[in-house]
Amino acid sequence: MRDLGQRCGDVLGDGRVKRHEGLRISCRVIGRYRLGQLDAPAVASWLGLEYGCIAVGSPPKPGGNITDPWSNLGVVKLDSHQLAAFAAVIELGSFDAAAERLHVTPSAISQRIKALEQRVGQVLVVREKPCRATMAGVPLLRLAAQTEILEAEALAETAGGRTDRTRIAIAVNADSMATWFHTVFARLPAVLLDIRIEDQDHSARLLREGAVMGAVTTERTAVPGCRVQSLGVMRYVPVAAERYVREYLPDGFIAPAVATAPSLAWNRDDALQDNLVRQVFRRPIDRPVHHVPTAEGFGAAVRAGLGWGMYPEQLVTADFVRVVDAHLDVPLFWQSWKLDSAVVGAVGAAVRHAAAGLRSG
Template identity: 35%
Template sequence: MIDYALLAAVAAIRRTGGFEKAGRELGITSSAVSQRVRLLEERLGVALVIRGQPCRTTEAGARLCQHYDQVGLLEHTLNRELGFDANDGTAAVLRIAVNADSLATWFPDAMKEIDGRLFDIILDDERRNADWLRKGEVSGAISASPGPLQGCNSKMLGTMRYVATASATFMQRWFSEGITEGALRSAPALAYNADDEFNIRWVREALQLSLIPPTHWIPAPQALVRAAMDGIGWGMNPLPLVEAALRDGSLVELPPGLRLDVRLHWHWARSVQHAMSDLTASIVKAARLGLTAGL
C-alpha cells in the first residue's frame, strides 16, 4: 500500500520545485520533507525525486504524483456528492497541459467556473501537450492532436484562427513595395519561441515561399501583440487577441489575408472522467464562445 502522507511530500516538491517550498506548503520543515521522500523511496525501491534547481520527479515519481492528484479529485467529488465538509486545509489539484494562446484567450473562462480545486497548469505547445497526458503527468490536455489517446476521452473544441499582423508604420518601412521575398528576408518577425513555426507556415502557404525570416522570440502572447503594435516586427497572432487592434487601426493585416487555423481538442483521463465532468463542461462552454466553430 502507498502511504499517501509520504507521497504528499513528493507531490509538493513537483508543484513547488524544491524541498523548502514543499515544506512551507505542507507546514513542515524541509528536512521532514526529505525524510518522507527518502522513506517512500526506500519502501518502493525506486528513486522518485531528482535533486536540483529546481527539483524534478523521476518517471516513477511523476506517475505516483499523478495518481495522488487523481485520488484527490475522486475524494473531492465523493465528498461533494455525499455532502461532506472536508475542510482539512487541502485542495484537490487539477494538473492540465494548456497551450499559451489558449491560456491567453479563452481558457481562463473555463477555470473561473471551477470551485474547490487548484489548477496546476503545464504550459507547452499544443503539438506536444498530448505527450504530457500520454506519460501520465497530467489529467487533461488542450492539444492539436485529434486522438483519442489510450485510456482517455477526447472532444473537438473548435479552431484557433491566426492572422498575420503588423503596425501601419512597420508596413510602410519594410513592405512599402509589397510582401516580397527580399522584404521578408529583411523584415524582423515575431514568434513565441523556436518551436513557433506559424510565420514560416504563413509565408509558405500565402506566398509559396520557403524561408525563415529574422525573428524576435518573445514567449508571451500579449507581449507579441504589443510588440507588433509598437512596430518591432510582424507576426502571427490569435485572432481574439488582435480583433480590437485590427478594428481601430493599431494593427493591419498582411496581404493576401490568408489566415491559419489550428483545431484544438480536449483530452482527459477516463480514470477521473466523473471527477472532471464539470471541468469538461466548462471547457466546452468556454471554447464554444472563444474559438471558431470546428471547420
C-alpha cells in the first residue's frame, strides 16, 4: 500500500477516485486495479466496504456511490473469516488442523465452510484426507492468499513496519534448490517461507490452484493472473558410476544395452531420461527404471551403481562418468502473481538475482 492517509471517495467508471471524506484508502492502488479481478482481491475491502467482506464482481457503475457499494456492484459478499477458514483447511488438509491454527473449534470451521459454500452456491472442499479444493474453490483459494499478503502490507505501513511476517508459498524443483535457489534466502524480505518441492514441469499447477504465489517452472506461457520472467537454462548430463558402466554399458550407450540397463528417474513424472534417449536414438526405448524422489538420494543411487540418470552439471563430480556425449538444456522461468505487492516484487527480485549464474537461454 502507498499513500495511506489520503481521503478518497466515489469510484468513477474509468477507475479514478473522486475525493470524499470518511474513507482512508490508496489512490495509487485503485488506479492500477479493477474490481472483480482475482489478482487484486483486496481493493474492494479497501474502498470502505463492509469490514471483513471482499467484493468479487464487476466494477461499480459510473458515478456509483461508494457509501453503498453493494447496490452498485451487484456482487456476492464474502466474509473474510470464512475465506480464512477455507484457506486453512486446504493448506493444512483437515478441519481440526485449521481450527487449531485459527484458535476456534472444528465445529466453527465446519460452519464457516458451509456458510461460504452456501454463499457462492458451490461445493468448495473435497472432504477427504487430506482435504483439497474443488475447481470452484480454486479462485477463492487464490483470493484468500492474495488478500492476506495485501492486508499484511497495508497493516505494516500503517504500523510503521511493525507487524507479523507474511507467509509466502513458493514452488521450486529439487535440482534448483540443490544448485542455486538456496542463495535466495539471504536476499528475502522479512517473510515466513513455505517452500513446496515440485517437479519443474508441474510446478505451475500449484500457481493455478492458488497454493503458491510464485513458482520456478518450465512453462513459458503465463498462468492466468501471473507474470512470467526468464531465469536461464539448467543443463543436465547423463551420468553413472564407473562400475555400472563396466557392467551394463561395456560397449557404450547403444540401444540393446540401454533397453536392459537400469536407469533412474525422480518419479513417474520425470521425463528427462526419456527425452535423452529420444534425442540419442530418435525413438523411445523401454527400460527398467528406479524411482528415487530426492536430490540427495538420486545422487547416492548414481554413485552406488544403481542406474544411470540425468544430473545437473553443477553437481557432477569426479566419481561420475558421462555415459554418452549428450546433454539436455531445460529453460527455467519464474512465474508469480501479477500483484502490486512489495513482498511479491522483492521475492521475484531475489529469485532473479540467485538465478544469474544459470546458463543463458
